[in-house]
Amino acid sequence: MGPLRAAAARGLRRGGGGGRGAAPAAREGTKGSAARGGRPAPPAALHLFGDPAEVEALRGSLLAWYDECKRDLPWRVLAVTEPDVNRRAYAVWVSEIMLQQTQVATVIDYYNRWMQKWPTLQALAEASLEEVNELWAGLGYYSRGKRLQEAARKVVSELAGQMPRTAEDLQKLLPGVGRYTAGAIASISYGQATGVVDGNVIRVLCRLRCIGADSSSPPVIDRLWAMANALVDRSRPGDFNQALMELGATVCTPKAPLCGECPVKQHCRARLRVEKELALASRKLLGKLPVVPDVEDCSVGGCPLCPPAAEPWDSSLGVTNFPRKAAKKQPRVEQTATCVLERRGRRGALEYLIVQRPSSGLLAGLWEFPSVPLAPGLQQEQQREVLVDHLQAWAGQPVAAGSLRFIGEVVHVFSHIHQTYVVYSLSLDGDVTLDLASSPSRWVTEEEFRASAVSTAMKKVLRACERQRGEESGPATGSKRKRGAKPGAAGSTRPGTQLSLRTFLRAPNPP
The missing domain is CATH 3.90.79.10 (Nucleoside Triphosphate Pyrophosphohydrolase)
Incomplete structure (x- = not known):
């Protein structure tokens, strides 16, 4: 076939990998066209999960895939085998801090050494900052280890050694614990039905629902959090959140997604768009249709979740058109x-x-x-x-x-x-x-x-x-x-x- 089919097919076949990324810092978003009255138009149905039956089907497919394909990681073992709720939450907490902006393969050895040396909050609270820095050396973003120890000391000295039991309290009471980390600890350790949004989740959700606006802008981040909270499985919230992140890390990767292996591909509207373009190109070659590009699937003018007019869909990129971010500042x-x-x-x-x-x-x-x-x-x-x-x-x-x-x-x-x-x-x-x-x-x-x-x-x-x-x-x-x-x-x-x-x-x- 022609270049369109070849490029799109490459986007569906090639594979890649990656670790968990922290949710991007909120920045001022791009301004879209405004509807009458000066207010932005609401997002179209294209960008939402409006069908309860589809949501249930997505949950079931994703969790079944996770049960069969999840990676064997030390913090996951502790999350399901540790009976003490404080130790369990601490084990998850350490892993989530280490995984921010750092590949899973790099974190594993650091995590095992950390938990061997400081298996409890109390042990970490008694350590010196020098010891923490020595173990953290080479992991990068060194303030993470310092804040983790500061928070552990606060739990021991001010909270009687008891970890906060909800995402809201974790974020409110522990220094260095943001919305994502709080949601991860609460859902995985306590079973609280709360969603999470990190770099992998952003990528998966943006592709599932063709969200092409700047994914680091506050309005889009808010929409993604609302979507994550609506999707999370109420009976297995921790597993669902980990499955969504695992999907982004191993299948729905940034540059070479394995779309053919995706357990939720039937729900992915970015992939559906690629298939439409392939079908259109095929019919054009057979002389059955005039050249009519299928450019817009969203009928709402000024949609806050569509790509800006200056950055239209690029057929050569396939599903990797999503997500989109503002230009990165040069160091x-x-x-x-x-x-x-x-x-x-x-x-x-x-x-x-x-x-x-x-x-x-x-x-x-x-x-x-x-x-x-x-x-x-x-x-x-x-x-x-x-x-x-x-x-x-x-x-x-x-x-x-x-x-x-x-x-x-x-x-x-x-x-x-x-x-x-x-x-x-x-x-x-x-x-x-x-x-x-x-x-x-x-x-x-x-x-x-x-x-x-x-x-x-x-x-x-x-x-x-x-x-x-x-x-x-x-x-x-x-x-x-x-x-x-x-x-x-x-x-x-x-x-x-x-x-x-x-x-x-x-x-x-x-x-």
């Missing part, structure tokens, strides 16, 4: 100068100096190599001077910029920041004591470094240093990176040479 670009300070410890092992970040803000409370933000547009020598000024807080006396040894640049992309670390290293003599009073700090071995609460970005920085050290110890010696001082300048040395702290602290010779 801001930042640069940070970082210095890996090394020394030989008492037993000859290589040690690194790490310092603790502030207790609030990005990567709060985590440990890192001494680092300082760089203003935009600085030249290489200016960047070195900024780092030298920062290091003087540790050394307590003037530092020569030429003492720093350039390693390279390490890029790490956070959700909203494109961060480039300009990395230097310096080897110190062990017989000199640095002034470490300006911030919590400690010397650690490589093994201790990896066990500490350090970010993935800092692990990348250390790997860059180790990689260069390995290259220089091989047959081809000498550094390929020549961002250091010019030959003959104060504090300069041969490429690849490690400097002592005495050299590091030596003030530049006067001109």
Whole structure:
């Protein structure tokens, strides 16, 4: 067949996978056409579940599929085997926090380690933030672990160790628990008939009912919550919510949905539209119909759930026309100068100096190599001077910029920041004591470094240093990176040479 059939068929066949996503933050929605009187038109029947018989059929098909095909996940086992309601709710709570913006495959090991170390709310409440950060290191979005522990302490100290029993109270009383997390805990742990809306649910519902307006806008999010609450099975709310999310994670995936394997495909109006287009294209090729595109299935002008006029249905995308989101903001670009300070410890092992970040803000409370933000547009020598000024807080006396040894640049992309670390290293003599009073700090071995609460970005920085050290110890010696001082300048040395702290602290010779 022609390109239309081929493209649509690809959209129905290809498969993919993914983890659970948190519901997008509500943003100002796109403005649609208004009906008379200045009010938006109500959504058409195309976008709603108006037939009770269809709702019952959808519930039955989805739950039957879930019972047969659900993944075996540790938190699901605890949710059905743990008799203590507080432990059960805690186990679900931990999983839901970890699963926000993180793939299931990544979460499993973290979850098992967490529950082994802190099997109850009381155990977590007694832990230190340092311990929490150490276990969370590498999972990303570090404030999640901090808020989880804060909420656990509140349950123990203010609620007598009893978890709130409804979605409304969970959201109201526990810091860091939003509408989605509260609904998930209440439905899975307590059997409360309340829906949930996360990234997977948004995708499934938007495709089932051809919702093409910005899925992150407050009006659309409100509609999706109303739809989820209406659909949830009253006898098995927790299983139904997990089934809806499982469907989005394993079948109704973002880019390559397995429509042929979908247990609710007969209820999917996005798929029905694709089938209509295939039929129309087939009849056109047979000469039975003139070319009359079937563009609009919604007859309500200014429908708040239809795609904006500027973004019509794209036949090549098939069901992946839905959902639609506002254009994603580009992450801001930042640069940070970082210095890996090394020394030989008492037993000859290589040690690194790490310092603790502030207790609030990005990567709060985590440990890192001494680092300082760089203003935009600085030249290489200016960047070195900024780092030298920062290091003087540790050394307590003037530092020569030429003492720093350039390693390279390490890029790490956070959700909203494109961060480039300009990395230097310096080897110190062990017989000199640095002034470490300006911030919590400690010397650690490589093994201790990896066990500490350090970010993935800092692990990348250390790997860059180790990689260069390995290259220089091989047959081809000498550094390929020549961002250091010019030959003959104060504090300069041969490429690849490690400097002592005495050299590091030596003030530049006067001109």
